[in-house]
Amino acid sequence: xxxxxxxxxEADRLxxxxxxxxxxxxxxxxxxxxxxxxxxxSTILWTRLHRPDDLQVxxxxxxxxxxxxxxxxxxxxxxxxxxxxxxGLADLSSARPPYCEVRIVGRLGAAVLHHLGWSHRVxxxxxxxxxxxxxxxxxxxxxxxxxxxxxxxxxLGILQSDPD
Numbered sequence: 001x002x003x004x005x006x007x008x009x010e011a012d013r014l015x016x017x018x019x020x021x022x023x024x025x026x027x028x029x030x031x032x033x034x035x036x037x038x039x040x041x042s043t044i045l046w047t048r049l050h051r052p053d054d055l056q057v058x059x060x061x062x063x064x065x066x067x068x069x070x071x072x073x074x075x076x077x078x079x080x081x082x083x084x085x086x087x088g089l090a091d092l093s094s095a096r097p098p099y100c101e102v103r104i105v106g107r108l109g110a111a112v113l114h115h116l117g118w119s120h121r122v123x124x125x126x127x128x129x130x131x132x133x134x135x136x137x138x139x140x141x142x143x144x145x146x147x148x149x150x151x152x153x154x155x156l157g158i159l160q161s162d163p164d
Contacts, residue, residue: 012131012159018151019126019144026147027128031140037127042070043108045118048097049074055100061116062104071103125151131159 024036075098113120
């Protein structure tokens, strides 16, 4: 999450939170002010990218099926500069390849998944929008973690207070 220039921890922000499973009713009971935006099934494909074109090969195969991913996430991979050995030189052969995750709306069939060759899982995600301060968000996430896993949290921006 990038910090806003006017970064005030106490300011209310609008957050979007993706939660594992269909937990709409649990959210409505525990966080009545939260807005349940939706709940849907998606297929998540993931792998470590060992060749530079691994992701493009997958995207081309999906395109052949007429499938467009809704999200693509890729880690930087390798060693972080703050975790280099004391000598300051990283052994590039031991660096981990980047992790990549591609999300597709809906459930792909077994034959397509086998053809694509990536690891996969089918997930149900409940998307919630919530107005909270950073401290309020931490409290909400702590409560939600007892019910379900948190897939992602995105700050949609600082909300302006209403003029008096």
